Amino acid sequence: MDDSKVTDIAGDQGMDLGSVRIADEVIASIAGIAAADVTGVVGMSSGLIGGMAEMMGKKNPAKGVKVQVGAREVAVDLYIIVEYGLRIPDVALQVQEKVKEAVETATGLSVIEVNVHVQGVGFSQVDTDEELRLR
DSSP: OOGGGEEEEOOTTOOOSOOEEEEHHHHHHHHHHHHHTSTTEEEEOOOHHHHHHHHTTOOOTTTTEEEEEOSSEEEEEEEEEEETTSOHHHHHHHHHHHHHHHHHHHHOOEEEEEEEEEEEEEOOHHHHHHHHHHO
16 A cells, blocks of 8 residues: 555554554545435536546445645545535535545544535435436
8 A cells, every 4th residue: 555645543442452544545545424314415426547447346435536635634625516406505514524524534544625516416316216216
C-alpha cells in the first residue's frame, strides 16, 4: 500500500503499542456509505473511471467521494444526486452531519469540512419501480 495514501493515527490511551494506519480509500468508503444512507440521496456521482468499474460489476462505496487527510484531520468532498422534489439544502445538511459523525466515530480523526457537490437530481429506485408497474 502506498504510504502517501495511508494515515497514521496514535492510540488514545497514550500507550505505545504501535500505530494504526487507515487508508484514504477506507475513509472515503465510510463517508460514501454514510452519505448514501441519507434519505434523499439517490446516488453518488462518479467520473468516467468509476462509471467503467460499475459497468464491469464492481461496487465501490467510495464512488463520488474525495478525501484529503492531514495529520489528525480530514476534509471530505461528496458528489451526490438528490431525489427530485426534495429541498436540496436540507438533504445536503443531513449528508454533512451524517458523514462527519460516521468518519469521526470510525476513525477518531477530526472532520474539518464536508463539502457537498450536487451533481444532479433523479428519482429513487422505489419511484421508478412503481412507475413501471403502472404502465
